[in-house]
Amino acid sequence: MKSVLIVDDEMDMAMALRESLKRCGFNPVVFHNPVEALQECNLNDFSLVITDMKMPKMNGIEFLQEIRRKNIFVPVIVITGYGTVENAVDAMKLGATDYIIKPFSFPMLSQVIERILPSGGEDSIAESPVMKHILSIAREVAKSDITVLLTGESGTGKEVVARLIHRNSSRTERPFIAINCAAISESLLESELFGHEKGAFTGAVERRQGKFELANKGTLLLDEVSEMAYPLQAKLLRALQEREIDRIGGRTPLPVDVRIIATTNKDLLSEVRKGNFREDLYYRLNVFPIKLPPLRERREDIVPLANFFLSKLSAKMNRVLALSADFIDYLLKKSWEGNVRELENFIYRSAVIARGEVLLPPPDAFAEGNPSDPSGGRTGSLKDMEREMIIETLRKTSGNRTKAAEVLGVSVRTIRNKIKEYGISEEELKE
Numbered sequence: 001m002k003s004v005l006i007v008d009d010e011m012d013m014a015m016a017l018r019e020s021l022k023r024c025g026f027n028p029v030v031f032h033n034p035v036e037a038l039q040e041c042n043l044n045d046f047s048l049v050i051t052d053m054k055m056p057k058m059n060g061i062e063f064l065q066e067i068r069r070k071n072i073f074v075p076v077i078v079i080t081g082y083g084t085v086e087n088a089v090d091a092m093k094l095g096a097t098d099y100i101i102k103p104f105s106f107p108m109l110s111q112v113i114e115r116i117l118p119s120g121g122e123d124s125i126a127e128s129p130v131m132k133h134i135l136s137i138a139r140e141v142a143k144s145d146i147t148v149l150l151t152g153e154s155g156t157g158k159e160v161v162a163r164l165i166h167r168n169s170s171r172t173e174r175p176f177i178a179i180n181c182a183a184i185s186e187s188l189l190e191s192e193l194f195g196h197e198k199g200a201f202t203g204a205v206e207r208r209q210g211k212f213e214l215a216n217k218g219t220l221l222l223d224e225v226s227e228m229a230y231p232l233q234a235k236l237l238r239a240l241q242e243r244e245i246d247r248i249g250g251r252t253p254l255p256v257d258v259r260i261i262a263t264t265n266k267d268l269l270s271e272v273r274k275g276n277f278r279e280d281l282y283y284r285l286n287v288f289p290i291k292l293p294p295l296r297e298r299r300e301d302i303v304p305l306a307n308f309f310l311s312k313l314s315a316k317m318n319r320v321l322a323l324s325a326d327f328i329d330y331l332l333k334k335s336w337e338g339n340v341r342e343l344e345n346f347i348y349r350s351a352v353i354a355r356g357e358v359l360l361p362p363p364d365a366f367a368e369g370n371p372s373d374p375s376g377g378r379t380g381s382l383k384d385m386e387r388e389m390i391i392e393t394l395r396k397t398s399g400n401r402t403k404a405a406e407v408l409g410v411s412v413r414t415i416r417n418k419i420k421e422y423g424i425s426e427e428e429l430k431e
Contacts, residue, residue: 002047003027004113007037007063008079009055017050020106023322024113024311025125025304034058038066046074048113053080064096077112079104107314125308128298134290135164141288142168147240149285150263152292155341158263159223161292166219171259174218179211182227190232191248194239200249212245212256219259225285226264226271230278237281260285295336295343302331305340309347310359313407321351322358330361352393352407387422390415394429 004026008014014030021028029046031037035057043049049067053060060078067076075097098112126132141148142165150158159178166176184192195210211220222228228236239245240260244253262285271277295302306323314321323331327350336342350359390404394415397403401419405412418424 003029003045005037005041005043005046005049005074006030006051007034007049007055007060008032008052010052013052013079016106017109020109021113023307024110025308026113034060034063038063043067043070043074049074049076051076051078053078077109107311110311110314125304126301127304128300130293131298131301134161134292137290138165139168141165141290143170145169145259147260147285147287148262149268149287149289150261150292151268151289152265153294153339154265155339156292156294157340158292159221160340161290162219162221162261162263165261166259169219169259171218175215176219176221177211177215178221178223180223182224186229186232189228190235193232193236194245195247195250197247197249200247204249207247210245210247212239212258213254215258216256217258219261222260222262222285224264225262226266226268226277230276233278233281237278237284240281240284295339299332302336302343303328305343306331306347309344310351313348313351321354324358324360327359327361348407349389352389352396387418387424390418390422391424391428394424399426399429 002025004021006014006017006021006028008017008030009032011032014032018028018030026048029041031041034051034055051060051063055063058066060080064076064078067074078096078099079102080099081102100109100112126135138161148162148165150161152158162178163176166172179189179192181189191204191208191210193210193212195208195213196204198204198207222236235246239256242253243257244255246253268277268282268286272279272282303323306328310321310323331343338345347359354360390408393404393407394401397407401412401415405415408415
């Protein structure tokens with residue numbers, strides 16, 4: 001968990017910042033006196049500093065100067081009032097990472113922090129010993145170019161860990177390219193992986209680079225690699241062994257320098273025994289295996305993840321949302337067969353239909369045999385619930401279809417089509 005130093009002489013503001021950052025999955029440490037902050041804490045222990053501009057004994061600029069004088073280059077966000085924008089610009093010249101003008105919303109602060117600390121996302125949330133260990137291993141293996149095979153049930157966060165490995169590798173400034181082997185047909189997947197020349201087949205009207213070329217010098221994620229057709233596996237094996245590819249219709253092989261990470265939700269060795277997966281490709285991919293446990297086996301991560309997803313949604317909806325104690329109890333009692341992905345979707349749906357600023361469990365949440373849904377005890381078909389969810393989201397985004405689409409995780413076209421399909425009128429959105 002990343003630590004954030006808060007320096008603000010206004011007690012209410014400092015406490016509000018602390019609570020907001022805790023909900024975002026950070027460990028905030030508060031000082032009301034900047035001189036004491038410099039004397040009593042090791043600034044190297046913090047991932048971020050947030051300081052007010054106007055404070056007694058030492059203002060924000062002087063505090064920043066002292067930090068830099070000590071050769072400490074932790075990111076610094078300066079909070080300033082309307083009348084001190086010029087001072088904030090001066091602070092930026094001294095090395096402040098960003099500044100925020102009062103009054104500001106905490107979702108906006110969350111967005112600024114997320115931009116400054118991109119690694120402080122889902123892949124940094126681990127309270128359970130097993131996930132702390134796995135993430136530690138992932139960061140270590142990132143330092144080499146070794147091929148990694150990530151296994152585990154669907155929704156456990158395999159792609160999240162893959163991105164963490166890339167971000168902590170020497171290839172971090174180069175592309176991270178992902179391809180879902182299960183979502184593309186065999187004939188199209190070959191072209192997607194290796195590219196094709198103009199005229200190579202019907203419809204190939206121009207030369208196209210494949211994922212291997214696009215990921216050159218970077219990382220290529222082969223998601224659900226177990227779903228790749230058997231004949232294509234031989235071509236993938238050759239590309240991995242020779243470190244070169246052949247475009248479809250190409251005359252000469254092209255050298256590529258790509259770090260491979262593969263994922264699967266199946267027992268790949270079992271697939272080898274069944275004849276569904278090449279044994280030689282299995283051993284080529286299974287150089288450093290990492291197995292992600294299901295969420296039900298790391299229950300300490302449920303609430304921190306829920307708070308993280310809620311903070312992201314709060315920023316999108318421009319609302320400050322929180323989890324009630326009953327809602328947390330409900331989360332901890334669920335089995336989460338769909339793992340982290342199911343939890344994220346559940347939080348989003350629950351927030352969208354929430355009547356207030358605090359998420360509550362369904363009225364019959366703790367009744368025996370209660371279905372695991374955020375419908376609040378509503379009855380009706382899934383289409384009825386979907387219709388209501390779209391209406392609720394559009395109301396909360398003042399009818400802005402683009403924002404509604406972002407909140408629901410769908411395209412604007414889908415929103416338009418659903419409005420038409422369900423006959424949602426403008427009058428309903430004003431209620």
